[in-house]
Amino acid sequence: PAQGIYGIPQYYGGIQSALLNEDATLFRRRYYKNGAHMGFIFSMADPNLSDADETALKNAIRDSKGVGNFRSLFFNFRSNKADAEKSIKITPVGDISTKDEFERIKKITLNDMLSMHRAQEALSGQSSGDSAGFGDLDKITRAYYNNEVVPLQLDVKGINNYLPAAQHIEFKEPEYSDLNPTPKEDA
Numbered sequence: 001p002a003q004g005i006y007g008i009p010q011y012y013g014g015i016q017s018a019l020l021n022e023d024a025t026l027f028r029r030r031y032y033k034n035g036a037h038m039g040f041i042f043s044m045a046d047p048n049l050s051d052a053d054e055t056a057l058k059n060a061i062r063d064s065k066g067v068g069n070f071r072s073l074f075f076n077f078r079s080n081k082a083d084a085e086k087s088i089k090i091t092p093v094g095d096i097s098t099k100d101e102f103e104r105i106k107k108i109t110l111n112d113m114l115s116m117h118r119a120q121e122a123l124s125g126q127s128s129g130d131s132a133g134f135g136d137l138d139k140i141t142r143a144y145y146n147n148e149v150v151p152l153q154l155d156v157k158g159i160n161n162y163l164p165a166a167q168h169i170e171f172k173e174p175e176y177s178d179l180n181p182t183p184k185e186d187a
Contacts, residue, residue, distance in 0.1 A: 011116045014116025014117075018112075020105060024102055039072040039073070040090050041074075042074045043075040043089045043091065044088050061073070062074070110126060120144050123144055142176050146178055150179065156169060
């Protein structure tokens, strides 16, 4: 609370990361709905294509906007040396398999979300893949309770200053808490 900014929730800094995660997912969905490409270049080398047919092809390709913002492009090179079999080429633009940042974005935003909510990945059942396991869950649980839960409980208990004694809010400390006084064993 001493380092917080008054009126701004603690999770505020992670909102942009959540929006980036959403944008990456929506882009990926549009990409696959569009046939796993971001559009294409339709190129020809046909010297016999009439101007009317070329205009019709250009308009059809221009107006056939793909899912999302994916667009395609038409070229006719009108080459006399064109081989009939090679005169038409459809070249996909931006093959996603060449450089896919999707998984990297997801990993970064997962870590941002956990940080934003001050959650331990082991306790939330998430794995960033940075380590082989979750570690010692008992120690993580104790540390999380002492460092995160107790300060929030103290904030909530602040309302007790305004409530009658019969309505005071209290929390039970779990057995695993380091804050519980442990009885000393006699030797």
